[in-house]
Amino acid sequence: MHSDQGTQYGSDAWRRFCRSHRLDPSMSRKGNCWDNAVAEAFFASLKKELIKKQIYKSRDLAKVAISDYIETFYNRSRRHSHVGGVSPEQFEAAHTGRSQGVH
Numbered sequence: 665m666h667s668d669q670g671t672q673y674g675s676d677a678w679r680r681f682c683r684s685h686r687l688d689p690s691m692s693r694k695g696n697c698w699d700n701a702v703a704e705a706f707f708a709s710l711k712k713e714l715i716k717k718q719i720y721k722s723r724d725l726a727k728v729a730i731s732d733y734i735e736t737f738y739n740r741s742r743r744h745s746h747v748g749g750v751s752p753e754q755f756e757a758a759h760t761g762r763s764q765g766v767h
């Protein structure tokens with residue numbers, strides 16, 4: 665369970681909660697705001713592009729919609745600035761090709 669430096673995440677109550685739910689607490693280093701920037705960017709995109717103003721009738725329907733978003737849009741066709749403006753799938757294919765000597 666990763667968190668920032670908030671005092672609530674350093675409390676005994678939080679540590680007890682994590683321990684009782686078999687969670688391993690992890691905390692950002694002081695002043696390091698970039699360690700989970702990619703994950704935060706993903707969740708911001710997910711909220712903005714799929715979930716905003718959406719009400720799912722069940723948890724299962726939400727899981728299907730989110731899985732579909734990740735597998736068919738986010739990974740395959742959505743362009744990402746941090747990988748040169750291509751999709752993760754395109755980036756991975758290009759990287760794999762280079763590592764095997766294919767250009």
